[in-house]
Amino acid sequence: MKPFDYTRALDAPTAVAMVSERPGAAYLGAGTNLVDHLKLGVATPNLLVDVSGLPFDRIVPRPDGGVRVGAAVSNTDLAVDPIVRAGYPMLSRALLAGASAQLRNVATTGGNLLQRTRCVYFQDVTTACNKREPGTGCSAIDGFHRDLAILGASEHCVATHPSDMAVALAALDASVVVLAVDGERSIPMTDFHRLPGDEPERDTVLAHGDLITAIDLPDLPMAVRSTYRKVRDRASYAFALVSVAAALEVTDGTVSDARIALGGMAHKPWRATRAEQALRGAPATEDSFRQAADAELAAARPLPGNAFKVPLARNTMVAVLRDLAREDWA
Ligand SMILES: Cc1cc2nc3c(=O)[nH]c(=O)nc-3n(C[C@H](O)[C@H](O)[C@H](O)COP(=O)(O)OP(=O)(O)OC[C@H]3O[C@@H](n4cnc5c(N)ncnc54)[C@H](O)[C@@H]3O)c2cc1C
Numbered sequence: 001m002k003p004f005d006y007t008r009a010l011d012a013p014t015a016v017a018m019v020s021e022r023p024g025a026a027y028l029g030a031g032t033n034l035v036d037h038l039k040l041g042v043a044t045p046n047l048l049v050d051v052s053g054l055p056f057d058r059i060v061p062r063p064d065g066g067v068r069v070g071a072a073v074s075n076t077d078l079a080v081d082p083i084v085r086a087g088y089p090m091l092s093r094a095l096l097a098g099a100s101a102q103l104r105n106v107a108t109t110g111g112n113l114l115q116r117t118r119c120v121y122f123q124d125v126t127t128a129c130n131k132r133e134p135g136t137g138c139s140a141i142d143g144f145h146r147d148l149a150i151l152g153a154s155e156h157c158v159a160t161h162p163s164d165m166a167v168a169l170a171a172l173d174a175s176v177v178v179l180a181v182d183g184e185r186s187i188p189m190t191d192f193h194r195l196p197g198d199e200p201e202r203d204t205v206l207a208h209g210d211l212i213t214a215i216d217l218p219d220l221p222m223a224v225r226s227t228y229r230k231v232r233d234r235a236s237y238a239f240a241l242v243s244v245a246a247a248l249e250v251t252d253g254t255v256s257d258a259r260i261a262l263g264g265m266a267h268k269p270w271r272a273t274r275a276e277q278a279l280r281g282a283p284a285t286e287d288s289f290r291q292a293a294d295a296e297l298a299a300a301r302p303l304p305g306n307a308f309k310v311p312l313a314r315n316t317m318v319a320v321l322r323d324l325a326r327e328d329w330a
């Protein structure tokens, strides 16, 4: 491991100033992703500014009816929060589908958003990878890509974003609150992560030194009827092959509103806007759910090793919507 300096931030503006003025500096949350990357040589910062002790560890109702989640709130505390469990069940379920209890107890909300892809080549510094080392090529396209993207990928990278929590946040229209040297701004969750294009090294729209301080959940009554389903190779310690976060509002047998995002499918949580559009005003039937899934998946461009994800995603979307439409759903 390359040596680095370490300091514990005492307040947010000082942390932002320290990281912003040093190109090789990085923030440290609980370290459950970053420390692995230090050991593997994937990340080589010269300074770590530990932000896990900053006073961003609360979940508070906002005056507009939404909820603010501090960036240092642990994944466990967010998953079990009574307001989140009752008002945003898809978020609670997404968090509980991730990692393990021990990891969730320490992993922070801010760090979860910025965890990096689990593409095996990204984590192996002996291989070519445009995301880790721009311009070297993509080993996955002609190699092992079973777990990787079928939507929105590019010739430079077919990685998927690994966070479960982020998929629910995309479906909920959450936003990310960021502090920079020139002040605070709020970024809609659907714009926060990027598609790879010809800059796969950039996962998000953040600039160097930007500190995540909170996530805002909007007031969204329909989210009460929402869920998250994750399909994976084993029940624990496995990232999503496909996941679906969805909320459905049905009035007199007709879909009046729908929010859907997909995980394990793209370089970012994939908001299924085509499926949502197809559903609004349609009868809440299995036929409509299948047509909506097909509308979204028409854009899929799978590789030979991950074509199975197209029917898997279709079937998972239909099953989730069918469950949410049941009158006795809970
Ligand atoms: C074995 C294993 C299995 C896992 N399984 C899953 C899974 O199934 N689903 C899932 O979603 N996740 C899974 N994870 C990932 C886990 O959820 C993340 O590692 C964790 O959420 C990252 O949080 P952290 O606080 O430890 O971040 P860190 O590792 O400390 O940081 C991650 C990144 O975020 C940056 N950062 C941290 N805080 C901030 C901030 N406030 N502002 C700006 N930048 C910041 C760091 O610089 C770093 O780049 C797994 C992890 C492991 C080790």
Ligand code: SF4
Residues within 6 Å of the ligand: 117, 119, 120, 121, 122, 128, 129, 130, 131, 132, 137, 138, 139, 140, 141, 148, 156, 157, 158, 159, 200
């Ligand atoms: S898919 Fe992306 S992360 Fe994986 S090897 Fe290709 S460039 Fe690297």
